[in-house]
Amino acid sequence: MKTKLILHYHLLQIFFFLYLLHFTNSSQDPSSAIISRFQEYLQINTSQPSPDYKKATAFLLSQAQSLSLESQTFELAKNKPIVLLKWPGSNPHLPSILLYSHTDVVPSEPEKWSHHPFGAHLDSEGNIFARGSQDMKCVGMQYLEAIRKLKAGGFQPVRTVYLAFAADEEIGGHDGAEKFAESDIFKNLNVGIVLDEGLPSPNENYRAFYAEKGAWWLAIKAKGAPGHGAKLYDNSAMENLYKSIESVRRFRASQFDLVKAGLKGEGEVISVNIVYLKAGTPSPTGFVMNLQPSEAEAGLDIRVPPTADAEALERRIAEEWAPASRNMTFEVLIIL
Ligand SMILES: *[C@@H]1O[C@H](CO)[C@@H](O)[C@H](O)[C@H]1NC(C)=O
Ligand SMILES: *[C@@H]1O[C@H](CO)[C@@H](O)[C@H](O)[C@H]1NC(C)=O
Ligand SMILES: [Zn+2]
Numbered sequence: 001m002k003t004k005l006i007l008h009y010h011l012l013q014i015f016f017f018l019y020l021l022h023f024t025n026s027s028q029d030p031s032s033a034i035i036s037r038f039q040e041y042l043q044i045n046t047s048q049p050s051p052d053y054k055k056a057t058a059f060l061l062s063q064a065q066s067l068s069l070e071s072q073t074f075e076l077a078k079n080k081p082i083v084l085l086k087w088p089g090s091n092p093h094l095p096s097i098l099l100y101s102h103t104d105v106v107p108s109e110p111e112k113w114s115h116h117p118f119g120a121h122l123d124s125e126g127n128i129f130a131r132g133s134q135d136m137k138c139v140g141m142q143y144l145e146a147i148r149k150l151k152a153g154g155f156q157p158v159r160t161v162y163l164a165f166a167a168d169e170e171i172g173g174h175d176g177a178e179k180f181a182e183s184d185i186f187k188n189l190n191v192g193i194v195l196d197e198g199l200p201s202p203n204e205n206y207r208a209f210y211a212e213k214g215a216w217w218l219a220i221k222a223k224g225a226p227g228h229g230a231k232l233y234d235n236s237a238m239e240n241l242y243k244s245i246e247s248v249r250r251f252r253a254s255q256f257d258l259v260k261a262g263l264k265g266e267g268e269v270i271s272v273n274i275v276y277l278k279a280g281t282p283s284p285t286g287f288v289m290n291l292q293p294s295e296a297e298a299g300l301d302i303r304v305p306p307t308a309d310a311e312a313l314e315r316r317i318a319e320e321w322a323p324a325s326r327n328m329t330f331e332v333l334i335i336l
Helices: 012-025 031-042 053-066 133-152 174-182 184-188 237-260 310-321
Strands: 070-075 081-087 096-102 161-166 191-195 214-223 271-279 295-304 328-335
Touching: 031 053, 031 133, 053 070, 053 081, 096 133, 096 174, 133 161, 161 174, 174 184, 214 237, 214 310, 237 271, 237 295, 237 310, 237 328, 295 310, 310 328
Parallel strands: 096 161, 096 191
Antiparallel strands: 070 081, 081 161, 214 295, 214 328, 271 295
């Protein structure tokens, strides 16, 4: 079992700071042009399961051209293009900065929208309605607009800045980020830091996130001899599962107590929640009431900070929450 450490940085903040500095003294690029370009990107229907990657690619390449950025497009999986742009630094030997974003968006139900999801309608209050406006075309465009401003102001980066616009994040990233990260193309970029998806900000404050909890979704399963519901005996599946549940709840409380006492932030503790319980023998009217079942199961949603001791948690699961000595097993459903 391993946790995937996902670092979601927002260097954007720095870029935006520089951007604002430049914005005040170079106003030849009015904000309406920035909005129009953003709308143009939003109007491309890159909705899963059949995103229009061709159109998105053409749009991004046109942006690259207008910014005089070097560009290349490659497919590590058929019809799943990655657009890679390059702004060479004055010292190309230093590790580079990679500004990463994905071009696909999740599906939408147009009839439930007040404006069409790919209309990018701008209302009188400045709200833009579009699927992907937050996740995450705004970030992709902010990278480009920040570079546009920096370039207009004569800024030259020391490190080479790359921008990657990749496919398929919303369906797991296997044919996007995953293949890219394993590729020689990526290795050759000599990346020192990657900035990826964060949260859009509704005001002038840009928050920097530098860590994200990983998700461990587990099923813990107990077995025990079945028996009559009237009898008291040890080691039934329910009793075995209950011991685990008590242990999980004690651990949960110990973590939550740290937060409540103000000793740790919510992001610094391991959270665990029991999200389902599965047991019992169905009957036509519900469950058989006088039978102790031979199997019982609980689902756990565990969230693990990158700073947590993952091995200690694995031991806890194997020894306390699903110990073989109590006829228990566990199954990892997903690790994110
Ligand atoms: C986006 O494109 C797909 C594939 O062509 C289509 O099925 C879907 O209806 C489009 N979505 C909207 C909201 O227009
Ligand atoms: C585990 O299962 C075995 C075999 O069914 C049984 O003999 C034993 O008592 C069980 N132990 C516990 C703790 O449930
Ligand atoms: Zn996203």
